[in-house]
Amino acid sequence: MTELSVNHLLGIKYLKDEDIQLIFETADHFKEVINRPIKKVPSLRDITIANIFFENSTRTKLSFELAQKRLSADVLSFSAAQSSVKKGETLIDTVNNILAMKVDMVVMRHSHPGAAYFLSQNVNARIINAGDGAHEHPTQALLDSYTIRERLGDMAGKKVVIVGDILHSRVALSNIFALQMQGAEVRVCGPNTLIPKYIESLGVKVESNLRNALAWCDVANMLRIQNERLDVTYFPSTREYVQQYGLTKEILDSLSKEIVILHPGPINRGVEITSEVADGPHSLILDQVENGVAIRMAVIYLLASKIKQ
Numbered sequence: 674m675t676e677l678s679v680n681h682l683l684g685i686k687y688l689k690d691e692d693i694q695l696i697f698e699t700a701d702h703f704k705e706v707i708n709r710p711i712k713k714v715p716s717l718r719d720i721t722i723a724n725i726f727f728e729n730s731t732r733t734k735l736s737f738e739l740a741q742k743r744l745s746a747d748v749l750s751f752s753a754a755q756s757s758v759k760k761g762e763t764l765i766d767t768v769n770n771i772l773a774m775k776v777d778m779v780v781m782r783h784s785h786p787g788a789a790y791f792l793s794q795n796v797n798a799r800i801i802n803a804g805d806g807a808h809e810h811p812t813q814a815l816l817d818s819y820t821i822r823e824r825l826g827d828m829a830g831k832k833v834v835i836v837g838d839i840l841h842s843r844v845a846l847s848n849i850f851a852l853q854m855q856g857a858e859v860r861v862c863g864p865n866t867l868i869p870k871y872i873e874s875l876g877v878k879v880e881s882n883l884r885n886a887l888a889w890c891d892v893a894n895m896l897r898i899q900n901e902r903l904d905v906t907y908f909p910s911t912r913e914y915v916q917q918y919g920l921t922k923e924i925l926d927s928l929s930k931e932i933v934i935l936h937p938g939p940i941n942r943g944v945e946i947t948s949e950v951a952d953g954p955h956s957l958i959l960d961q962v963e964n965g966v967a968i969r970m971a972v973i974y975l976l977a978s979k980i981k982q
Contacts, residue, residue, distance in 0.1 A: 677975050681793045681800040684809035685850035693854060697819055699971035700964070707743060707966055717746040720977050722778045723771045724750045726803070730782055732938050732962065733803050733813070737780050740969035746977075749776065764788065768796050777980050778973065781805075799976045807841045813937050814847035816968040818855060820961045821892055824933055829856030834886040836862045836918060837896030837945050840869050844896060844937045849875055862886040863918060864908045867898075883918050887928055894935040895920055895945045915944055922949040933957050 674691040682688075706714055722741050726734055734750070741748045749771065768779060778799040781789055786808035793800040804810040822828055833852050839845045839861045852859050853876060861872060862880045872879060880886040887893055898914065908914050920934070934946070934956045942948050951958060 676979065680976070680979055681789070681802075682811050682972050682976065683789050683793055683800065683802050685811050685814050685847045685854070686809070688811075688854070690854050693815065693818070693851065696815055696968065696971045696975065697822065699975060700819055700967040703743070703970040703974070704964070704967040707963075707970075713743055713745055715745045716974055717741070717744040717977050720744075720778065720980065721747040721749065721774075721776045722780060722973065723776045724748065724803075725768065725771070725779055725781045726750075726752055727781070727783045727788075728804070730803070732965070733782065733810075736962070736965040737801075737803060737812075737969050737973075740966050740973055743966065744970055744974060744977075746973070749774070764792065765795050768792060768798075772796055772798055778976065799980060801972060801976065804843050806843065807846075808843050809847045809850075810843040810937075811847050811851075812965070812969055812972060813844050814851040815972070816961055816965040817844075817848055817894065817935055817937070818851050819968055820935065820957050820964050821933070823960065823964070824957060825891060827856075828852065831857045831892065832860075832890045833857050833892045833894060834860045834862050834880065834890040835894045835896065836883065836886065836920070838867045838898045839863055839872065839896070840867045842896050844894075848894060849877055860886060860889065864914070866908060883920070884924065884927075887920075887924065887932060890932055892933050892935060893920065894937070896937065897939065897941045897945055911944060919944060920946045920950050922947065922953065925950060925953075925955055931955070935961060937961070 674695050677692050678689055679687050724737055738748055780801045780803050782803040783805050786806035788805045789800050789802035802811055825831060835845050835848060849859050860878045860880050861868060862883055868879055934950060936958050940951055
């Protein structure tokens with residue numbers, strides 16, 4: 674396979690396994706590029722990309738901007754907080770005004786599930802979903818899988834547990850789709866109030882005990898509690914959550930095997946994960962950050978190659 678089967682990256686559920694493998698092979702090449710003394714390639718010199726973020730973001734936004742600049746694209750960055758959206762402008766009007774400046778691709782984060790899909794149906798540009806509400810975050814899932822593959826090899830048969838606030842997490846849903854597509858087995862672990870009712874219909878088992886989940890898995894992906902999305906209290910207290918679902922070095926040391934730890938960030942140190950674990954030898958968190966740039970370069974490059982056709 675030499676090109677993606679899709680014209681936009683709206684969610685993992687729209688991809689095929691061949692698409693994921695092509696993105697990984699392309700990312701391998703770009704990872705080698707970003708570790709050279711000269712980290713830029715002229716691949717996208719004639720492409721203009723707009724980053725439109727209607728929600729706060731630090732790591733994802735910086736990662737996309739760096740990926741675009743490494744590919745020599747022209748980059749526009751737009752933050753909704755300082756924009757006409759605050760004056761009542763619609764999403765399509767906002768984007769069409771940006772496209773009138775001859776933009777080829779839009780990277781968008783939005784609080785509403787399906788916003789990226791809606792945009793792809795209504796504007797003439799390639800769309801990359803950088804997170805839509807509690808729905809999907811496809812580039813995060815791709816970089817997570819890529820990081821696991823780099824450390825543990827082929828994903829088929831690997832056991833991955835996602836721990837924490839599954840209900841409000843776009844990272845969890847995209848990861849479930851991506852991991853299962855590659856033949857991994859997925860479980861989730863967290864308070865019952867933070868596990869979606871539909872989760873078992875996705876072929877995912879629920880494990881309520883953290884130690885049991887860790888004893889089963891090869892990889893633990895620790896999610897933060899998304900306080901900004903919590904409109905009611907889902908568990909008695911942070912202290913109680915930490916006692917039941919916080920990952921410590923003591924728990925890792927008690928396991929009979931080595932597992933690796935992922936975290937999509939930002940980390941609430943001392944809540945879902947201690948500093949000792951986050952900064953320790955089991956942690957792949959900084960690998961995820963580095964791989965995020967290579968994966969986003971790969972996605973942008975592959976979608977841009979379809980613009981030129």
